[in-house]
Every structure is written in structure tokens, then in C-alpha cells.
Amino acid sequence: MKEIDIADLKKITEVVKTKYNYDFTNYAMSSFKRRISRILEIKSMTMETLMKRLYDPGFLDDFLNEITVNVTEMFRDPSFWRVLRDDIIPGILLNHQKIRIWHAGCSSGEEVFSMAILLREMNLLDNASIIATDLDTNILDRAKSGEYNIKNMELNEKNYIRYQGTKSLKDYYKEVNGKAVLDKTLVENVSFRKHDLVNGEVFNKFDLVLCRNVMIYFNQTLQNEVLKKFHESLFKYGYLAIGSKESLIWCDIASKFIIVNNEEKIYKKIKD
Amino acid sequence: MTNFNLDNRYKAIVIGGSAGSFQGIVKILSNLPNNFPLPIIMCLHRLKHVRNGFVEALSIKSIAEIVEPYDKQPIKKGKVYLAPSNYHMCTELGHYFSLSTEEMINNSRPAIDLTLGTTAYVFRDKLIGILLSGANRDGGLGMKYIKDRGGLTIVQDPAECMIETMPKAAMNATTIDHVLKIDEIVEFFKQLHKQYK
Numbered sequence: 001m002k003e004i005d006i007a008d009l010k011k012i013t014e015v016v017k018t019k020y021n022y023d024f025t026n027y028a029m030s031s032f033k034r035r036i037s038r039i040l041e042i043k044s045m046t047m048e049t050l051m052k053r054l055y056d057p058g059f060l061d062d063f064l065n066e067i068t069v070n071v072t073e074m075f076r077d078p079s080f081w082r083v084l085r086d087d088i089i090p091g092i093l094l095n096h097q098k099i100r101i102w103h104a105g106c107s108s109g110e111e112v113f114s115m116a117i118l119l120r121e122m123n124l125l126d127n128a129s130i131i132a133t134d135l136d137t138n139i140l141d142r143a144k145s146g147e148y149n150i151k152n153m154e155l156n157e158k159n160y161i162r163y164q165g166t167k168s169l170k171d172y173y174k175e176v177n178g179k180a181v182l183d184k185t186l187v188e189n190v191s192f193r194k195h196d197l198v199n200g201e202v203f204n205k206f207d208l209v210l211c212r213n214v215m216i217y218f219n220q221t222l223q224n225e226v227l228k229k230f231h232e233s234l235f236k237y238g239y240l241a242i243g244s245k246e247s248l249i250w251c252d253i254a255s256k257f258i259i260v261n262n263e264e265k266i267y268k269k270i271k272d
Numbered sequence: 273m274t275n276f277n278l279d280n281r282y283k284a285i286v287i288g289g290s291a292g293s294f295q296g297i298v299k300i301l302s303n304l305p306n307n308f309p310l311p312i313i314m315c316l317h318r319l320k321h322v323r324n325g326f327v328e329a330l331s332i333k334s335i336a337e338i339v340e341p342y343d344k345q346p347i348k349k350g351k352v353y354l355a356p357s358n359y360h361m362c363t364e365l366g367h368y369f370s371l372s373t374e375e376m377i378n379n380s381r382p383a384i385d386l387t388l389g390t391t392a393y394v395f396r397d398k399l400i401g402i403l404l405s406g407a408n409r410d411g412g413l414g415m416k417y418i419k420d421r422g423g424l425t426i427v428q429d430p431a432e433c434m435i436e437t438m439p440k441a442a443m444n445a446t447t448i449d450h451v452l453k454i455d456e457i458v459e460f461f462k463q464l465h466k467q468y469k
Binding site: 028029030031034069071072076077155158159162213215217220223243245246247250 | 321340341342344356358362364365373390393
């Protein structure tokens with residue numbers, strides 16, 4: 001890990017902001033620093049080269065792809081998915097026939113596919129409208145393709161077993177040329193869209209917003225702003241799911257939510 | 273017993289451990305002086321997909337409360353913090369933790385190098401780093417960061433370790449101030465505690 005100058009980080013955020021309107025100013029400093037350090041390492045670049053390359057719009061996609069953390073799993077935290085299946089989804093159905101779900105910061109789509117499998121096994125996939133967003137178009141393409149490294153499937157399979165699904169995860173994918181290709185019909189009604197949580201508009205209302213392990217890369221100022229958007233994007237009594245080690249305790253908007261499952265960090269909007 | 277010639281400059285302790293470190297950690301925590309004044313930040317390799325049980329197992333005998341912090345949770349003195357499973361745990365300049373799901377480092381998440389390195393960045397020469405038994409090299413580089421920033425470095429005596437790879441990696445990477453058996457680390461904590469009375 002190379003030591004990176006904070007002044008250089010500021011220059012990088014400045015260029016990306018003025019030239020491309022992506023604002024990383026309020027990303028958590030130490031992880032942002034590590035991402036930059038990682039880019040330099042992977043691309044064997046000096047800081048000077050990186051600065052120059054940033055003016056090339058063709059490099060931007062690459063940059064966004066590496067700056068965001070795209071480590072995810074299917075059915076990560078199996079107990080979380082059980083609570084969704086057993087409590088949260090039935091709770092939504094009490095009030096709404098259609099279930100509107102937003103995966104905010106969906107990355108390579110593992111959680112979108114997990115959700116689709118969960119809903120299909122409940123015979124509810126046709127009642128659901130799912131929107132999955134990320135700021136990185138490369139990763140959205142990967143999510144749409146539903147093709148994962150076969151090496152990851154062992155872990156995904158383990159998670160699925162602990163989730164206690166009704167089938168085998170193998171029923172949902174085929175192995176093609178060393179890749180696991182997921183059943184595309186699972187996501188045929190999912191809308192994958194480019195959306196930046198930092199300066200993107202509120203675009204719809206949802207019963208459930210999933211944003212797990214995304215806001216850990218933001219500082220508290222930005223967390224507050226993004227939570228305001230989630231609050232606005234939820235129907236009253238809609239649910240917000242964040243990562244198991246994230247918390248709203250320190251956030252301005254906490255009083256407009258109640259926690260419905262503390263272990264799995266699922267909140268419910270109770271005030272407009 | 274050795275006199276460690278300590279003073280009260282230190283503001284935090286960070287501990288890394290892996291295979292074979294559990295008993296040692298339990299011994300250290302169960303012999304911790306009451307009202308120990310510094311935060312103890314621990315990064316231990318653990319089963320990646322078992323979220324519960326580890327804190328509980330460590331807590332049984334620990335004198336101080338053990339917390340798996342949330343992202344952005346402030347660091348308080350007198351508490352023991354443990355990196356949660358499947359997250360990296362980093363210390364931030366405002367004296368709080370940040371968690372991350374970034375790629376594994378040294379095949380580990382949480383990675384000891386990351387906890388040690390970020391904590392050294394924040395606490396500089398006011399940090400004590402301790403590396404215990406373990407089967408991979410994670411932590412060696414982190415100990416070097418601690419030393420480079422003026423902190424105090426301690427490793428568990430390889431002769432006592434169930435697996436010596438980890439402390440040996442640190443000894444190869446940097447200068448280690450004290451090579452100690454667990455009983456001596458317990459004594460070290462006692463002498464350190466006296467400096468804050």
C-alpha cells in the first residue's frame with residue numbers, strides 16, 4: 001500500500017467533479033485513499049499519470065469501476081434473507097399487492113438475483129417491480145449479464161443453503177466456459193439503471209430499499225444526504241435495509257424510522 | 273519479571289492474531305486490570321461467515337466489555353473492540369472506526385495489516401501493536417507501519433506460539449521492541465496500567 005498525499009486526493013476529486021460531475025468529496029477518506037492506491041497498483045501508474053489520464057473520458061469508466069468496491073455475494077448474511085422472506089415481504093403484502101423494490105448501489109447484481117430467487121420461490125416475482133441502480137455502467141452490464149466467476153458459486157451455494165431456499169442454487173444457473181450463467185428470466189422484469197446516489201434525483205416510491213454495505217464508503221455528511229433521499233423514496237411504513245454493521249444511530253433522520261430487526265438492520269419509515 | 277520502563281504516552285493498543293491465538297487473547301483479556309485506560313483494538317482472523325458467537329466466547333472471561341463496532345462508531349477508552357466477521361476494520365482520524373467490504377488482503381477479511389496500518393496512521397507514536405500466533409503473514413506489514421510511525425511493537429514469542437509464521441513475519445519486516453510470552457504480555461498490561469493512575 002503506497003502512501004497517498006491528501007492534497008493529491010483533493011486534486012483527483014476536483015477533476016472528476018468539474019469535468020464529469022461525479023462528486024467523491026464526501027466519500028470516506030481512508031477507503032477512498034486505498035482505492036486510489038489500488039488503481040495505481042493495478043494499472044502500474046504513477047500519480048502524475050493518473051492525473052493526466054483522468055482528463056481522458058475513455059478512462060473514466062475504468063476509474064469508476066475501480067474506485068467503487070464491487071465485492072458482493074449472493075445471499076450474503078443468509079439470516080437477513082430469511083427475515084425478508086418470513087417477515088418483511090409478508091408485511092409489505094398486507095398493504096400493497098405489488099412490491100416495489102430498489103437495490104441502491106447494486107454492483108454486480110448478486111443481491112438482485114438473490115431477491116429474484118427469493119420472490120420466485122414465494123411465487124411473487126410477477127408481483128414485484130424491481131429497480132437496480134449503480135453509478136458504474138460497466139458493473140451494471142455485468143449485473144444484467146448475470147455471469148459470475150464459477151469460483152464464487154461455492155460460497156453463494158453455501159449462503160443459499162443456510163438461507164434455506166426451496167431448491168438448489170444449481171437450479172438457477174448453468175456452467176458455461178468456466179462461468180456461472182444465471183437464469184435470465186429471473187431478472188427479465190428488473191430495470192437496471194445508472195444512478196448516482198450522491199447527486200441523483202429521487203425517482204420513484206418503494207416498499208423496500210436495499211442499500212447494504214454501500215454507505216460505509218461515505219462520510220457522515222453524505223450518509224445523511226443519501227438517507228434523506230431514501231426516506232423520500234419510501235412509502236410510509238416502507239422498509240430500508242442496510243448492512244449488518246451499519247447503523248442509523250448517528251444520522252439526522254433516525255427519528256423518522258424505527259428499527260424492526262436490529263440483528264439484520266432493517267428499518268421502517270414511520271414519519272413523512 | 274521484566275521492568276518495561278513504560279510511561280503514559282500511549283493512547284491505544286492494537287492486537288492482531290490468527291490460528292492459535294485464541295487462548296492467548298482470552299488470557300490477556302481475563303487478566304486485564306480493572307478500568308484499563310486505553311482502547312484495545314483487535315483484529316483476529318475468524319470464520320468469515322459465522323457472524324455470531326465469537327464475541328460471546330471472548331466475553332465470557334474478559335474483564336472489559338468487548339464490542340464489534342458499527343461503521344463510524346467512536347473509539348472510547350477502556351473498551352475492547354473486535355473486527356466483525358467478513359469486514360475490514362479501519363481506524364479513522366476523528367478516532368472512530370470505519371468498516372469495509374473491500375477485497376481480501378493476505379487472503380483475509382478482516383485483514384490485520386489494514387487494522388494495524390490505519391490505527392498506526394491515526395495514533396502514530398502513541399500506539400502499542402501486539403501480534404500473536406498465526407499461520408499466515410498478515411500483520412507483518414502492519415507492525416512495520418506501527419514501528420515506522422514511532423509506535424511500540426510486541427510479538428508473542430515464536431517459541432510459545434502454536435504457529436509462529438505471523439510473529440516471525442513481523443520480526444522479519446521490522447524491529448520488534450519486545451518478544452514476549454503471553455504471561456509477560458499480561459504483566460506488560462499491568463505495568464502499563466500503573467502509568468495511568
